[in-house]
Amino acid sequence: MPIWKRNLLVCWFGMFVTSVGMSQIAPVLPLYIKHLGVSDADAISQYSGIAFGITFIISAIFSPIWGQAADKFGRKPMLLRASLGMSLVIFSMGFAHHVYVLIGLRLLQGIITGYGTACTTLIATQTDNKHAGWALGTLSTSSISGSLLGPTIGGFIAENFGMKDVFFITGALMMVAFLTTLFFVKEDFTRQDKKIQSMKEVWQAVPQKSLTITMLISFFVLTIALYSIEPVLTIYVTKLSSNSEHVALFSGLIFSASGLANIIAAPRLGKLSDRIGSHKVILAALIIAGLTFIPQAFVTSPWELMLLRFILGLSAGGLTPAVNTMIKRITPSEITGRVFGISMAAAYLGVFSGSLLGGQVAAWFGVEYVFLFTSALLLINAVWIYFKVYRKQGIGAIVSPGQVSAK
Template identity: 25%
Template sequence: MSSPAASTPVRQAALVFIFVTVLIDVLSFGIIIPVLPQLIKQMAGGDTGDAAHWVGLLGTVFAVVQFVFNPIQGALSDRFGRRPVVLISNLGLGLDFVLMALVQTLPWLLLARVISGMTSASFSTANAYIADVTPPDKRAGAFGMIGAAFGIGFVLGPALGGLLGEIDLRLPFWVAAGMALLNFCYGFFVLPESLPKERRTPRIDWRRANPVGAVLLLLQYPQVYALAVVVFLSQLAHYVLNTTFVLYADYRYGWGPQEVGYTLGVVGICNSIVQAVLVAKIVRRYGERKAILAGLCFGAIGFAWQGLATTGLLSLLALPFLALWGCAGPASQVLMTRQVDPHEQGRLQGSLSGLVSFSGIIGPGLYTTIFAWGISTDKGWHLPGAAFLLAAVLLAVAVVVAWRATLNLRGYTPPAAAAGPDHAA
C-alpha cells in the first residue's frame, strides 16, 4: 500500500539529506577497502596466509551480524521513527571507525567489525524513509538516486582511501570517522522525521524482529516474498564482482591494480548514470515490471559476456549491459513498497537487507571456490570465467521468478499503456 507523501519542499530536503547520508556512508566504507587488508596483515605480523584467514573471518562476521540486526533496525524504525535510527547509525559508525583507527590487535579489530555490522542501518532505513515521503509514481527515481549514491561512493571512496593509505594506513579510518560524525551532525540539525506517530507500530514484535521473523513477514505478502527472492539472487550474483573480479582480471587478462581500478571506475560511472538519469525515465515509459525483467536480462548477458570474453578489450564491452542491470533494483523496490502497509515499510527494508547480508555470507566463499575450480590444473578443462557464468545463471533464474511474480502486481502504468489491457504482459 502506498503511503501519503510529504509536502514537496520537505520531501526534497529530506531526499537530499538521504542521498548525502548514503553517499557519505558508502564513501566512508569505500575509503577503508584498499587499506583494511593491509592493516590486518600488519597486525598479523606480515604473514599473508594468516592475514587472508582474518580477512575472510572479518568479512563473514560482518555479514552475519548485519543479517541478524537489520530486521531489528527495521522494526525499531517502524516503532520509533526513521530519524533516530539513521542518526544513531551514523553516530555509531563514526565512533566505530575511531575504534578501528586505534586498535592494535586483531581481536579488537574483529569487535569493531561486529559493531559496524550492528550500526550500519542507514541503508535499509533510508529506503524506508523514501517510501514514507515519496509518491508511488516517483519512487523509482528516488531509489535510483540512492543507487547513484552507491555508484559515486564506490568510485571515489577506494581511490581516496588508496591515496590516504600511502600516507598512513590508519589515516583513512580517521577520515571515514570524520565523515560519519559530520553526517550525524548534519542530520541532527536538518533531517525531519518521515513517519508520523499515528503511523508507527504500537509496539515491537520481537518474534518478527529477527531473520526468521523477517522471512515470515515476507511470507505474509506472497508477491513481495517472490520479489525478495529476485533481490536475493541479484545480490548473490553481484558478489562475483566484489570477490572474484580482481583475481579473474589478473589471471585472464594480466591486469594490474591500475587497469582494475580504471575498470571499476568506469563501472561506477556507468552505474551512476543509469541510476540517476535512466531509471526514472524507463519506469515512467515502460512500467516497473518491464524495467525489472529487462534489467535482469541485461545483467545475465553482461555476466555471461564477462565470463566468456577472451581479451580485456572484449570484457569491457560487457560493462554497458552490467550498468543497465541497475534498472532492476529500484523498480523491484517500488513494486514491493506498493504491496506493504505503510507502517511496515521499515520491517520490509530490514528484511530485504537481511537477505542481502545473507548473500554476503555465502557469496564470497562460493565464487572464490568456483574460480579456483575453474583454473585448477588437475582437471580436464579450463574455465576461468566459471564464476561469472554462475552469476549469469542466477540472474536467468531471477528473470523466471520475476516474470511469474509480477504478472498481477499493482504497479505504475505508463500513460501510453494506461488504456490498454496488455500492460501487465
C-alpha cells in the same frame, strides 16, 4: 525545494559514505592486519576473511531489528544513531593495536549499521507514488556506487596517505553525514499501528506475501551477481593484462565503471518504472544483466572487460530501485521499515554470499566460470520473475504507477 527532495539529497550523501565505509577496508585489510603484527600469510588470509565477512553477517541480523525501531521511533533517530555510531567505530579502527580489536570493531560496525534501512524507509514513505521510482532510483545509486567505489577509494587513501587514514577520513565523513542529517533532515513521524510488534505479526500484515518473497530473493540474487567477481577481479585482470604494473589501476577502473554506470542509469530507470511498471524494468534488467555476464568470461583485454562491466552497471542500475518501488507499493506504511530492514538483510547476505561464491567457483573451476555461473543465476531469476510476477493475473493493479495495493 520540497522536503522529500532535501531529505533525499542528505540521505544520498549519508548512504554513499556509509557504503564506502562498509567496503573501503577490502583492499587494505590484509596489509593492515599485517601491520598489526600478523606475519603468517595463511593467518592473514584467515583473519581478513573473518574481519571482512563478519560485518555483513551481523548487519544482516540487525537490519530488521533497526527497521522495527524505525517504525516505532521514527526514521530520523535511526539515521542519527547509525551515522554517529559508525563514525566513532570506523574512526576507532585507526587506533586498533591488535587484530582481535579490529575484528571486534568490525563486528560492532555490523551491529550499529542501519542507516541505509532508515534512509530507504524515510524516502519511500515521504515520496508520492508518482515520483517513488525516481527517488528510490536516485537513492540506490548512493549505496551501489559507494560499495563499488569503496575499494578504489580505500586503496587510494592507503597508498597516498596511509592505512590508518582510511579509517580516520571515513570516520570524519560519517560525522559530516551525522551533522547534515541532524540539521537538514525533516520528518513528521506518527506511529500508525502499535499492535504490530513481532516479525510474525509483521508477516501477517504483508498483503502480497508471494510477491514480497519474490522481490527479496531477486534482491539477494542481484547482490550476489554484483559482488561475485569482487574477490577474483584482480586475478582476472592480471591474467588479461600484458603489463603487470597497471593491474591495480585497471582493477580500480573496472570497479569504478560499474559504479559510474549505476549512477547514470538508476534514476532514469527508476523514472521509467514509474511510467511502465516496476515488473517490466526488473525483467528486462535481469535478462540484459544475465546476458552481459557471458561475454565477460571470454574477453581478451581489461578494456573489453571494463566496457562490459559498464553495460552491466547500466542494466543492474534498474533493478534495485524497481525492487524497492514495488516493495513500497505493496507494503502498508506502518511496517515499511521492517520490510525494508529484511530487504537490506537480503542485500548484506548477498554481499557475503557473492564474495564467498566467487572465490569458491574460481578456485574449483577457474575465474571465467564465475561470470558464467553468475549469468545462470540472473537468467534463472529472470525466468522466475516472468512466471511469478510478469504473467501474474492483475499485476498491473499491483505495480502500476500511482496506485497502492489494498491493505
